[in-house]
Amino acid sequence: MIQPDGVILAGGRATRMGGGDKGRLAVGGTALIERVIARLAPQVDRLALNANGDPARWADLGLPVLPDATEDRPGPLAGVLAGLDWAAAGGCPHIVTAAADTPFLPPDLVPRLLAAASPAGLALAATRDGDRTWPQPVFGLWPTALRDDLCAALEDGTRKVLHWTDRHGAGLAVFETDPIDPFFNVNTPEDLARAEALACG
Structure with missing residues (x-):
């Protein structure tokens, strides 16, 4: 299978952190988004950032910046659609998405998503803690063949x-949460302190 493109989703408002770009917060002396780039870039062909507002503030990262595909910022699906449009224009049949605030992103996220893909080419990451499994909906493999369907779904609300x-019957790539939840994300100052402790522990 062709290596997917990667899209880091950073289009949220970070209200629980007081606003601003959460990905710029540092853990262990390194910005969250730089940690995500370091883990995701080796697993994909090209890498882009989904973010709204002035794209110049991300210029130091050297990545294409993709605004949401719709103006009302309806959540991560709009970022996924923007990524699918970008990948399709470059001839790539699928993307993998990850959040910009997850410093412990799995180094094998992409191959495991590819292995879990449904017949439609769609897969989500999931975590398992004991006998509980739940999906991580912003970490996924998304085929460009479904972008028209996704666009219509967003227009329908x-x-x-x-x-x-x-x-579409997405497959699940299941990851264990021991010793660290690989999809732990920083939403609050308390989360940031915990991530710092985990990174330095």
């Missing part, structure tokens, strides 16, 4: 990722 992926 679909906002929750799982409402759309369940319709």
